[in-house]
Every structure is written in structure tokens, then in C-alpha cells.
Amino acid sequence: MSNQIERFQDPGLPEHVHRNADVDPRAAKRAEQQVAILFLLSAAGTVLTIASYIYVKSSTFVYLPVLGRTDLQQLLLGIGLTAATLFIGLGAIQWAKKLMPDEEVIAERHEFRSEEVDREELVSTFKERADASGIGRRSLIKRTLGLALGLVGLSPLVLLRDTGPMPGEYLNKTDWAAGTRLLRDPDGQPILASDIEVGAVTQVLPELPAGVERTLENTGKDAVLLLRLRPEDFNLDPERLSWTHEGIIAFSKICTHMGCAVALYEQQTHHLLCPCHQSTFDVTRAAKVIFGPAARPLPQLAITVDADGHLIAKQPFTVPVGPSFWERNSSNG
Ligand code: FES
Known part of the structure; x- marks a missing residue:
């Protein structure tokens, strides 16, 4: 048996197989129509996006299976944008696969090094x-x-x-302080604990000291969600339980992932959902993250009532509100 390794042959290129559209004009026509339909669907998606932005009020809600109470405008914007980008991509792929030139070209490699004299x-x-x-x-x-x-x-x-204050120190300061009354948003009325029913969820803002103006900036940081459960639904340690009042519990509304407004509450499961990337927080366990990219719970605001029975804050937030992208300690919360 010889020790010499046998040279293997250049297998060459397999025989080129022509596509239907290359050989059959009717198939080419069909492919062209398919591509056109996909591009038209993309255009319809764009029209839907713009029309829903202009004509659908952002405060219109619909009830959908699985999603529950859903902002109609956001839903239509999502569907429109998805259709606009998806169908333009599918159209381009279809065009390239079925109609664009399908010739195999061999490009000979050349020397990349410059001539010695040039170097x-x-x-x-x-x-x-x-x-x-x-x-x-x-x-x-x-x-x-x-x-x-x-x-x-x-x-x-x-x-x-100079691009802004350090997020940690900025988000650490809100207008919540010991004794601050909780005001219903948007009517600005103080809230009697007895007015909140089990299963209710409402957005509240702090009562600001005289002379302090409510701005978009402080409203964003101060927004709090107030929920009422049955006290026996809670699974909290004694300290966190003492931050609630007869089943009423309050959390910062700003998602700890990237700062979207946590807007969906599932009454049956007691879950709060962030619509941006689906972080899910368990209200019964101090808004512990049970799903999604958020790294820490929603900060809980300690509440109690004043002599008139109005809900007030017991103390400021004990941790910064909002996203924790600057923070390494994910257990902080
Ligand atoms: S901002 Fe809430 S999950 Fe990303």
C-alpha cells in the first residue's frame, strides 16, 4: 500500500439550477405580484401607524383576551409599525430570491500587496x-x-x-416625605383609605409644598401606583407589611428596567406588568420581579393615614426610583 496521500480532485461547481421565474414568464409575473402585495401591505402598515397616531386618542382603552385593558392607540401603533417593517423586509427577500439576477460569478482573487517599488x-x-x-x-x-x-x-x-446629574443621586430625590398626602391623579384630591375598594388600582402624586410647581420632570419621578388587596393576600416581611395600610400598598410607577410607566395590573394574579419589555412584578411580595429584564423590585412607598383618614406617606422612598442601569447591586430594592 503506498504512503502517498491521494490528491483529491477539484469538485467544481454543481450544475446551476434555474428558478421557475427564470424560465417561466408566468411564474415571474406571479412572483412580481407577490412582491408587490408585500410592499403594499407594508405601505398599509405605515398608513395605519400615522392614522392611529392622529385619529385615535391615547386615552382610549379596549379589553382584549390575554392582554386585558390595553391602550388602543399603542396597540395600533405597534401593529402598524410591525407590518410596515416586516412586510418591506419580506418583500425584499422574496424579490431577491425569486426575481433578482441569479448568475454565479467567479471573481479571481488578486494580489493585495502593493508593488515593492511603491512600498x-x-x-x-x-x-x-x-x-x-x-x-x-x-x-x-x-x-x-x-x-x-x-x-x-x-x-x-x-x-x-455635564450631560446631566448622576442618575443615582437624581432619582433618589422625589417629592415624597413623611406626612405628604397622596393626591389622586389627575383631579388632585386627597384620598380616604375607606374610598379604595379591594382590587382597585389608581395613580397618585404627592401634595407639593406651597410654592413648588408640579412639572413634567417631578411628576415623572413622583408617580405612584396605589392598590388594594385583601390583607391576607400579602406575603411580606413584618417591616414591609407595616408600610401598607389595611391592604393598601403603594409602589413607584417607574419601571426599574428602563423607566417606562408600569401600567397593567392583573387583578387575579396580583401582577403588575410593564408594557415595554414585559417585566412583571408580584404585588403580594413587595413587587418582586418574577419575569422580564428588570433587575430589582419597584420601590415601595411606606403609607399610613392621618387623623382625618387620608392616606399619607410615612417616609420618603428608601431607594432611588426608576431604572437601575447605573447600579451594579441588583439586590437593592
Ligand atoms: S422598561 Fe419596563 S421592562 Fe423595560
Whole structure:
């Protein structure tokens, strides 16, 4: 038996198989119509997006199986945008697969390296120019230039600090303080604990001290969801239980993932859902994350009642509200 390894043959290219649309004009016509239909569906998606943005009020809700109470405008925007992008992509794929030229082309590789003479010329030109600039001789210039170039990149880094306050310290401050009354949003009325029924969920804002204006910025940070469960539904440690009042519990409304408004409450399961990336928080366990990308629970606001029976905050939030992208300690909450 010979030790020589047998050379294997170049298998070459398999025989080219023509597509239906290449050989049958009727198939080509059909493919063309399919692509056109997909592009028309994409256009319809865009029309739906724009029309629902203009004509559907953002406060219109519909009840859907699985999703429950759903903002109609958001739903239509989602469907429209999905259709617009999906069908344009499908149309392009269909076009490329069925109609675009289907020839196999062999491109011979060529030498990437420059000619030796060009390479030598480049090196000598570089040396010549470097000598002419005198950088080799002028060591003072060389060093100070190195220093200047090294430092110039620092300015943008320092200026980044100006893009806003550090999120941790910014989100740590809300208008909630011990004794702050909870006001119903949007009518601004104080809330009697006895007015809230089991199963109810409502958005509240803090009563601001005289002279402090309610702005979009502080409303965003201060928004709180107030829910009432049966007290026996809770599964809380004694401290967190003492932050509730007769089954009423309050959480920051800002999702701890990326700051969307946590807007959906499933009464049967006691789950709060964030519509952006489906983080799900269990109300009975102090808004513990049970699904989704959020890294920590929704901050709980300790509440009680004043002498008139109105709900008030017992203390400010004990942890920053909102997204925790700057924070490594995911157990903080
Ligand atoms: S912002 Fe709520 S899950 Fe992403």
C-alpha cells in the first residue's frame, strides 16, 4: 500500500439550477405580484401607524383576551409599525430570491500587496517628510506634542459629566416625605383609605409644598401606583407589611428596567406588568420581579393615614426610583 496521500480532485461547481421565474414568464409575473402585495401591505402598515397616531386618542382603552385593558392607540401603533417593517423586509427577500439576477460569478482573487517599488517609495517619503519637519531633532516639540495629544481626549470625557446629574443621586430625590398626602391623579384630591375598594388600582402624586410647581420632570419621578388587596393576600416581611395600610400598598410607577410607566395590573394574579419589555412584578411580595429584564423590585412607598383618614406617606422612598442601569447591586430594592 503506498504512503502517498491521494490528491483529491477539484469538485467544481454543481450544475446551476434555474428558478421557475427564470424560465417561466408566468411564474415571474406571479412572483412580481407577490412582491408587490408585500410592499403594499407594508405601505398599509405605515398608513395605519400615522392614522392611529392622529385619529385615535391615547386615552382610549379596549379589553382584549390575554392582554386585558390595553391602550388602543399603542396597540395600533405597534401593529402598524410591525407590518410596515416586516412586510418591506419580506418583500425584499422574496424579490431577491425569486426575481433578482441569479448568475454565479467567479471573481479571481488578486494580489493585495502593493508593488515593492511603491512600498519602498512610501517609506522613503515618510522618512523624508519626518526629517523635514524636524520632529526627530526637536525633542521638546516631540514630547509636548505627545502630552497635548494624550490629554486632548480627556476633555470630552470630563464634559460628559455635564450631560446631566448622576442618575443615582437624581432619582433618589422625589417629592415624597413623611406626612405628604397622596393626591389622586389627575383631579388632585386627597384620598380616604375607606374610598379604595379591594382590587382597585389608581395613580397618585404627592401634595407639593406651597410654592413648588408640579412639572413634567417631578411628576415623572413622583408617580405612584396605589392598590388594594385583601390583607391576607400579602406575603411580606413584618417591616414591609407595616408600610401598607389595611391592604393598601403603594409602589413607584417607574419601571426599574428602563423607566417606562408600569401600567397593567392583573387583578387575579396580583401582577403588575410593564408594557415595554414585559417585566412583571408580584404585588403580594413587595413587587418582586418574577419575569422580564428588570433587575430589582419597584420601590415601595411606606403609607399610613392621618387623623382625618387620608392616606399619607410615612417616609420618603428608601431607594432611588426608576431604572437601575447605573447600579451594579441588583439586590437593592
Ligand atoms: S422598561 Fe419596563 S421592562 Fe423595560
